[in-house]
Amino acid sequence: MAQDGQDDLEARRKQLESELGALKRKKGTGDRETPKTTDSDRREMSKALKLSSEFISAIFVGFILGYLLDRFVGTSPWGxxxxxxxxxxxxxLNVLRSVGRVAEPEDRIKRDEN
Known part of the structure; x- marks a missing residue:
């Protein structure tokens, strides 16, 4: 009984392998072909790294300023x-400005003057 189940699974696996091989041949992709990284991928990755570092650094600066205020003034933990x-x-706000969703303050002033 258990052998019948194993035979059925093995037959199904071979059928799926042949179907997958046919699809790969049809698309023209080999087994060892890996996707190439392009310059646009690298640019997007560097942009994401820049945005995340800007966001984390702003939070870190706020934390340090609050800690120093609490330390010297004694308003712990409110500062x-x-x-x-x-x-x-x-x-x-920095991330939104970098992405272009929010205009720079100088740009808004120039538009209001015109």
Whole structure:
């Protein structure tokens, strides 16, 4: 009984292998062919790294400023909480400006003058 199930599975596996081989031949892709990275892929990866580092650095600066305020003024933990939220907001604003969703402040001023 168990052997019948194994034979059925083996037959199904061979059938699927042959169908997969036929599809690969039809598409013209080999087994060892790997996708090539293009310059646009690298550009997008570097842009993502830049955006994530800008966001994390803004949060980190907010944390450090809040920590220093709490340390010297003695407002623990409110300074850290406040500046951490400000850093988070600044990080989001920096990312949106880099992507082009929010205009730079100088651009808005120039448009208002015209």
């Amino acid at each position: 850290m909480i406040g500046f951490l939220l400000l850093g988070f907001g600044a990080g989001i």
